[in-house]
Amino acid sequence: MKNTTYIEAITSALYEEMERDESVFMIGEDIGLYGGVFKATKGLQKRFGEERVIDSPISEAYIVGGCVGAAMVGMRPVPEIQFADFITPSMDQIIQQAAKIRYRSGGQWTCPMTVRVCCGGEVGGGLYHSQINEQWFFSQPGLIVVMPSTPYDAKGLLKSAIRGEDPVIYFEHKRLYRSVKEEIPEDDFTVPIGKAAIRREGKDITVVAYGLMCHKSMEAANILEKEGVTVELIDMRSLLPWDREMIFESVKKTSRAVLVQENTKTGGVMAEVSASITEEIFDYLDAPVTRVCGLDVPMLPFAPPLEHYFLPNAEKIVRAVRKVLEY
Amino acid sequence: MKNTTYIEAITSALYEEMERDESVFMIGEDIGLYGGVFKATKGLQKRFGEERVIDSPISEAYIVGGCVGAAMVGMRPVPEIQFADFITPSMDQIIQQAAKIRYRSGGQWTCPMTVRVCCGGEVGGGLYHSQINEQWFFSQPGLIVVMPSTPYDAKGLLKSAIRGEDPVIYFEHKRLYRSVKEEIPEDDFTVPIGKAAIRREGKDITVVAYGLMCHKSMEAANILEKEGVTVELIDMRSLLPWDREMIFESVKKTSRAVLVQENTKTGGVMAEVSASITEEIFDYLDAPVTRVCGLDVPMLPFAPPLEHYFLPNAEKIVRAVRKVLEY
Amino acid sequence: MAANQTVAKPSLKQIGLSEDTLWGLYYYLMKTRLLDERFRKMFRQGRYAGTYFSAVGQEACTVGAVYGLRDEDIIGPSHREIGAAVTKGIPIKEMVAQVFARSTSVDKGKTHPCHYGSRAKGVINPASTVAGQTVVATGCAMAFKIQKKDNIAVAFFGEGATARGGWHEALNYAGIHKLPILFVCQNNLWAESVPARLQGAIEKFSDRAKAYGFPGVTIDGNDVVEVHKTAQEAIKRARAGEGPTFIECMTYRWYGHSEIDPADYRSQEELDTWKKKDPIPRHEKLLTDLGILTPQKREALVEEIDQEIDEAVKFAEESKYAEPEEAYRDVYSENFPVRRDEY
Amino acid sequence: MAANQTVAKPSLKQIGLSEDTLWGLYYYLMKTRLLDERFRKMFRQGRYAGTYFSAVGQEACTVGAVYGLRDEDIIGPSHREIGAAVTKGIPIKEMVAQVFARSTSVDKGKTHPCHYGSRAKGVINPASTVAGQTVVATGCAMAFKIQKKDNIAVAFFGEGATARGGWHEALNYAGIHKLPILFVCQNNLWAESVPARLQGAIEKFSDRAKAYGFPGVTIDGNDVVEVHKTAQEAIKRARAGEGPTFIECMTYRWYGHSEIDPADYRSQEELDTWKKKDPIPRHEKLLTDLGILTPQKREALVEEIDQEIDEAVKFAEESKYAEPEEAYRDVYSENFPVRRDEY
Numbered sequence A, B: 001m002k003n004t005t006y007i008e009a010i011t012s013a014l015y016e017e018m019e020r021d022e023s024v025f026m027i028g029e030d031i032g033l034y035g036g037v038f039k040a041t042k043g044l045q046k047r048f049g050e051e052r053v054i055d056s057p058i059s060e061a062y063i064v065g066g067c068v069g070a071a072m073v074g075m076r077p078v079p080e081i082q083f084a085d086f087i088t089p090s091m092d093q094i095i096q097q098a099a100k101i102r103y104r105s106g107g108q109w110t111c112p113m114t115v116r117v118c119c120g121g122e123v124g125g126g127l128y129h130s131q132i133n134e135q136w137f138f139s140q141p142g143l144i145v146v147m148p149s150t151p152y153d154a155k156g157l158l159k160s161a162i163r164g165e166d167p168v169i170y171f172e173h174k175r176l177y178r179s180v181k182e183e184i185p186e187d188d189f190t191v192p193i194g195k196a197a198i199r200r201e202g203k204d205i206t207v208v209a210y211g212l213m214c215h216k217s218m219e220a221a222n223i224l225e226k227e228g229v230t231v232e233l234i235d236m237r238s239l240l241p242w243d244r245e246m247i248f249e250s251v252k253k254t255s256r257a258v259l260v261q262e263n264t265k266t267g268g269v270m271a272e273v274s275a276s277i278t279e280e281i282f283d284y285l286d287a288p289v290t291r292v293c294g295l296d297v298p299m300l301p302f303a304p305p306l307e308h309y310f311l312p313n314a315e316k317i318v319r320a321v322r323k324v325l326e327y
Numbered sequence C, D: 001m002a003a004n005q006t007v008a009k010p011s012l013k014q015i016g017l018s019e020d021t022l023w024g025l026y027y028y029l030m031k032t033r034l035l036d037e038r039f040r041k042m043f044r045q046g047r048y049a050g051t052y053f054s055a056v057g058q059e060a061c062t063v064g065a066v067y068g069l070r071d072e073d074i075i076g077p078s079h080r081e082i083g084a085a086v087t088k089g090i091p092i093k094e095m096v097a098q099v100f101a102r103s104t105s106v107d108k109g110k111t112h113p114c115h116y117g118s119r120a121k122g123v124i125n126p127a128s129t130v131a132g133q134t135v136v137a138t139g140c141a142m143a144f145k146i147q148k149k150d151n152i153a154v155a156f157f158g159e160g161a162t163a164r165g166g167w168h169e170a171l172n173y174a175g176i177h178k179l180p181i182l183f184v185c186q187n188n189l190w191a192e193s194v195p196a197r198l199q200g201a202i203e204k205f206s207d208r209a210k211a212y213g214f215p216g217v218t219i220d221g222n223d224v225v226e227v228h229k230t231a232q233e234a235i236k237r238a239r240a241g242e243g244p245t246f247i248e249c250m251t252y253r254w255y256g257h258s259e260i261d262p263a264d265y266r267s268q269e270e271l272d273t274w275k276k277k278d279p280i281p282r283h284e285k286l287l288t289d290l291g292i293l294t295p296q297k298r299e300a301l302v303e304e305i306d307q308e309i310d311e312a313v314k315f316a317e318e319s320k321y322a323e324p325e326e327a328y329r330d331v332y333s334e335n336f337p338v339r340r341d342e343y
Ligand SMILES: Cc1ncc(C[n+]2csc(CCOP(=O)(O)OP(=O)(O)O)c2C)c(N)n1
Pocket: B029, B058, B060, B082, B086, B089, C079, C080, C128, C129, C130, C157, C158, C159, C160, C161, C162, C186, C188, C190, C191, C192, C257
């Protein structure tokens, strides 16, 4: 076991997968000598050369679209989008190419590609360095979407993504890069895509979250515990496909659910989770499924008080849980 | 009053607004002499000249991004995206520019722009001429999103959009262009953005839909009426902002809701409507809010039986309503 | 070895192509034309759904560029590349089944007529976004370079596509890394209803290559020999690691953008001028002059191709549409089942 | 009128700019430099959040191009255009408040340091997508043409931005319609850590203008006189309806991409060479030679600017952050209230 930060977990997954399989290569802005703006790819170009760790021009459409082509002819590309905010110029390549090449070719061509996307707020990034935009990909059949919240998952999911046969949008939360650390195995391991994780068992209420919000939810659960409330905390990890069974089982048990999402509320991932819970296990509910989300304003304003106000936090989650419990 | 098709309503709204206000201009592919691939802009270049009805190069990023700039300096641009499928190359301009210029400038700059987007299935368009992608814009604060289902609304909403002060994504459903017709006033009128419409009053169940699905829902309501079931049919018309009050009032009355959406189910607009109903009026519900949607596969496969299978229709809606009523 | 061939040989030598090649080019020109015209006819007869994008008049561009490529070389086509599909060797049967959207098509009816593709033959099934496969094909070339293979990619697009941002990013990248790729622009003067002068303020679109640091040429796209020789030269450069070439083929589409377009934005005169430049009679004249083609041979060839098309049409029309369930297939690898809807 | 000015006049005439202009350029160079260095210092002191993008070393490009524009002319800046903001006349107070993200900033703390903008002064508040405002500014120029105004737009971007698709679409459109716009590329040899040769296989990025049918020039971006004169010429063309110009200014940023970048991907030698080309002493020498500048005048100017900056900093630091509620403002016009969250 090795004490590892979230970002170290990512770097080591990349390193190991590139060692394992020479069809794995990376392309992105500043990922080479510089090692990435957050140093996630540090040392990789030195080890694997300029042909497998490519400093791209500022061309997000090519970064993704080119990797679709490379994936089709036998490579396993791992393109990087420097900030989720700048994934917009590659929407066409993700949605119209990557997500649909298997479908439109009747399964002849495949696209085993892992798009690493650095995302998320609470880092003072403001309007254009805090976005996630996961909902766009979550609603696109043909894509896989994951967002780890722990170093173990960061490594295990990245390996699963790279070894898989489908295009994956892998969201890594920049707020977690150096703020979470845990002991993880030194031996090779993977985390299966599509499975959520119970981070804490409880019986009074189910809280569902992903990414940074798992940590906020854990804080909330700790506070609530002191009040005698036990929270069952589920980390979705995979957004598409998402683990319906685990979430449904938990809510069947607790009869109450609070869903926590960093991004803007309207039209987010948790709307689907809520709607699905209602559709499928309505009878088990003792209170309305309730969301705690980012505000319905552009994600997210820069000044510290505004950023704070935008984001869900432990306090807000506690308030929501209390209200749902009182229902 | 004049008997008018949906597409004629659009053409006449464009014509009248360009007559009214010389800051209104249009840009898009084939919209000039050709009059648009569906002829929505027929005759407009002849009347208003090449400088106000501009045949653009195949440059969706410029079509939208350029219009943002034009809007900022006093114009009221009405760019056209020929097919919603091809809105992907302009995502950056819509999301990062249009939706946020007011916010990021503290209200100094504004973007009164109406992006006309031809969308939707049931026209044999296949994977790349049937998309809508409304959920991406629906989840972006700063944008207005509308989709009319009738000639009256097509005209009235387009006029409101053009005269407004905010960026609007105006979805026009190509299946409706020539298949719906109604008497509409010859005098100037507008339809307010943000207000839904009750298309049929009923007391047993609320059905919510927009665009083509309003017509499928109406068919379903007709069938159900023969079974003694009265459906309250709400046409959302505006997706962002959406008319929470009207929908909540109706569901409070009927205690049951079926939500119909043409697009892929997961992560769609109706997930939000469902989640919001649950959150806000849970106690009124006698049955789970239930969605009837496009399949969770890329929207949509071409061959007629596959297209048919993908899309919601009256039969599917009737089945869902019956099930919810039996609940 | 030289004396008894004095009549034909000098010209062949001048042309610089073998008799086999000249005949091969002819074969694919004819096959493309006859299939294309058949598709048009069947569309007007209402025998399949959607629409159809004819490339009649433009065959020399695709046939000339593709003839002689290997299966492992990749084609990134757009919507008007029937000739590339035919010449790269996609069986006619598959192509007709694709247009008819039947279960016997490789895509099982999922896409759209004219979106021919084949993994076996190295043709990317196209998405519709203009220039989309230019980007993807460039990525294939990037992979070949990393893999140290001498495969190449050929991206096809119209002059209208050169206005797109993704197109720019692809060519720019290809130039920086000297990728093994040909960018073949079929400049047919029109993008739907929009004339080329509204797609770029440039005389020759091939001059855009300079912005990306590789050579560009503008050639007569209705001369299959010129196209083929230019492409072969570029392919040699590409395989040798000398980087991309931009080949602009001046040509013309005879019919509308698709079969539902009357194309009344163009003048009859322009059309007539270009019809006179039909690439097929032109190549026939050359072959005839060289003694390679006779009316009998032509007739036999037409008959052979027509028969192949007849059989393919029969096959496709007798094929069923896929079962609705097919809609759920090929969304993901078998690792991920699709969530099924209830109604 | 001529006789008593024989000492200075000949040179001024040679230069082709008035004393006022030369001084004005100097004023803005100094103002930009001093403000920029102050921002850097305050960042290192931890006096504001986020990060900071210095343009020290590049001032001549922005000052030279912007000086003399009208309020109604539009600037489309990127992240490294402090000099454009200063020269276009955005009050220093506003700029410091913006960097400090206070309620007294025009954006009330919503964006990010260095994203200066002002409607009154015709500067588009930037979004971060590289080349984003190149597209938007081109749209402003399109509007001016439709409105038959003789306003112009000036888009600024780095050499890295020329690789982006949106950039291509904008320049292509501007060329087709001969829009009144200047495209000013600050080629500072690096895009974050990536050297210019990896952004495009082209010697001079200005040669890309040819692909769009308008002139491009590469000039010494550290010579404010050359930049200004080149820009003025281009502006004249633009106002006269003769279309865009691409001006590539060769320059160098002294510090990291942002203040948290040690910039160790560059050689000390390269940095030293360029520091010797500092645009300010160079202009000072010219002004001194012309008798326009004296050490006293310089000192007085520095003092004046420093005082303005001091006051602006005091103003900003004494300003509060906006109330959290501010997050809900300016999402829409007053017609559309934002949906409020409950928790
Ligand atoms: C991004 C995008 N915008 C618009 C369209 C609609 N469209 C299909 S083909 C076409 C014209 C293409 O012109 P050109 O590239 O010259 O090819 P040609 O049709 O002449 O062969 C257009 C506008 C599209 N498919 N993709």
